[in-house]
Amino acid sequence: MTEIHENNFLFNTWYFIGTSKEIKLGKMKRKVIADQPLVVGRRKNGSIFIMRDICPHRAAPLSEGCIIGNTVECPYHGWRFDVDSGVCKLIPSLTEDQKFNSERISVPTYITKEQDNLIWVYLANDNNFTNKPYIQPYNLPFSTKNAIIDYSCVLECNIDHAVIGLIDPAHGPYVHKQWWWRSPKKIHDKVKHFEPFLFGFTMKPHPPSSNSFAYKLLGGKPLTEIVFQIPGFRTEEIKIGKKTLLSITIVTPISESKTEIRQIFFTDLNIIKILSPLLKIFTRKFIHQDANIIKLQQLGLAYNPKMMLIDDANTQAKWYYAIKKEWNDCIKKGREFQNPVKATTLKWRT
Ligand code: FES
Ligand SMILES: [Fe+2]
Incomplete structure (x- = not known):
């Protein structure tokens, strides 16, 4: 038996911003991660920039302004900030x-990376959250533009409860009870092999659950590999011959009591593309079932139980x-990360 630890955000790591498609050329979007309000924009040359979404003048959100050349113009009094350095380049109200x-004034800027059609931000634990990354964002095994x-x-929970919900195999038959997935009646023993992997662990390729009708629709003999990485990133790669279905689930802390869950599927399997309207309905239902049990869990958590x-x-x-x-x-100690996970086989009934 282990007790749950208190919550805290992880820093010196990469957080997920969104898909490349989401941030259009010359446009900006606001995103709050780990209590940090961010403005994410795409320069006219196509590259991404991220700054703190609070104007140092009177706190208006820069994300509501516009991109002018290499600067962002605040929507309130038109101050302009360089998107690379965050330095204030213009205060229009000043007379000759x-x-x-x-230039004495600036907005913190953040390190960002766009890869595999996803956008990431690095949140360090120095005051402006921008020190040099020790690590790079996880490379996806597969991705497509759309x-x-x-x-x-x-x-409605903190990041820890969201992650645990995400990697908890035992709630499936109870929370996700539906004819096309699993029911408590069909519970059986599972044996899965895990290994440490980067900043998390991986469940080695195995044929997916035979009691799930949804997988049968795929045809062929699929192999699944699951990877989990901190702060809250999980991929499930299903390979059928040379084709792939990649399911990405990312939980990102917004605040101590709110966490975003994002579910993305990339595939080059035509059958899945055809079935995608149906898959969309299932995905929505699944996530809402999780959101609902997490909301209910808060009724208990409010009393701070063990x-x-x-x-x-x-x-x-x-x-x-x-x-x-x-x-x-x-x-803290400035040493190499030593993954505490040991290769092991786990057994449970779901
Ligand atoms: S609040 Fe941004 S320019 Fe005044
Ligand atoms: Fe779930």
């Missing part, structure tokens, strides 16, 4: 003889806490 140097499904929903993590079905949750702890530790 007022010698105030606008996701066949891209669905997002806000969970909780349990028991046996193999909760081992991934224990690993999550151990990885998180190791991450904070190795950064």
Whole structure:
């Protein structure tokens, strides 16, 4: 039995902003991650920039302004900030003889990376969240320009409960009870092999659950590999011959009590593309079932009870806490990350 640890955001790591498609040329969007309000924009040359979404003058959101050349213009009094350095380049209200140097003022800018059709931001734990990354965002095994499904929903919980919900195998037959997925009656024993992998762990390729009708629709002999990485990133890669269906689930903390869950599917399988309207309905239903149980869980959490993590079905949750702890530790001590996960076989009934 392990107790749940208190919540804290992980820093010195990459957080998911959105898909490349989402941030259009010359446009900006607001995004709050780990209590940091961010403005994400795409320069006219196509590259992404990220700055703090609070104007240092009177706190208006820069995301509501516009991009002019290499600057962002605040919607309130038109101050302009360089998108690379964050330095204030113009204060329109100043008269010719007022010698105030606008360059003394700046907005924090963030390190960003766009790869595999996804956009990431690096949040460091220095004051302006911008020190040099130790690591790079996880490389996807597969991606396409357009996701066949891209669905997002806000969970009323902190990041830890969201992650544990995501990697918890035991709730499936109870929370996701439907004829096309699993029911408690069809529960059977599962044996899965796990290994440490980068900043998380992987469940080695295995044929997906034979009791799931949804998988049968795929045809062929699919092989699934699941990868989990902190802060809250999970991929499920299903390979059928040379074709791939990649399911990406990302939970991103918005605040201590709100977490975004994002479900994206990339595929080159025509049958899945054809079935995508149906898959969209299933995805929505699935995520809403999770969101609903998490909302109900808050009724208990409000009383700050002790909780349990028991046996193999909760081992991934224990690993999550151990990885998180190791991450904070190795950064504090300035040493290499040592993945606490040991290769092991876990058994449970779902
Ligand atoms: S609040 Fe941004 S320019 Fe005044
Ligand atoms: Fe779930």
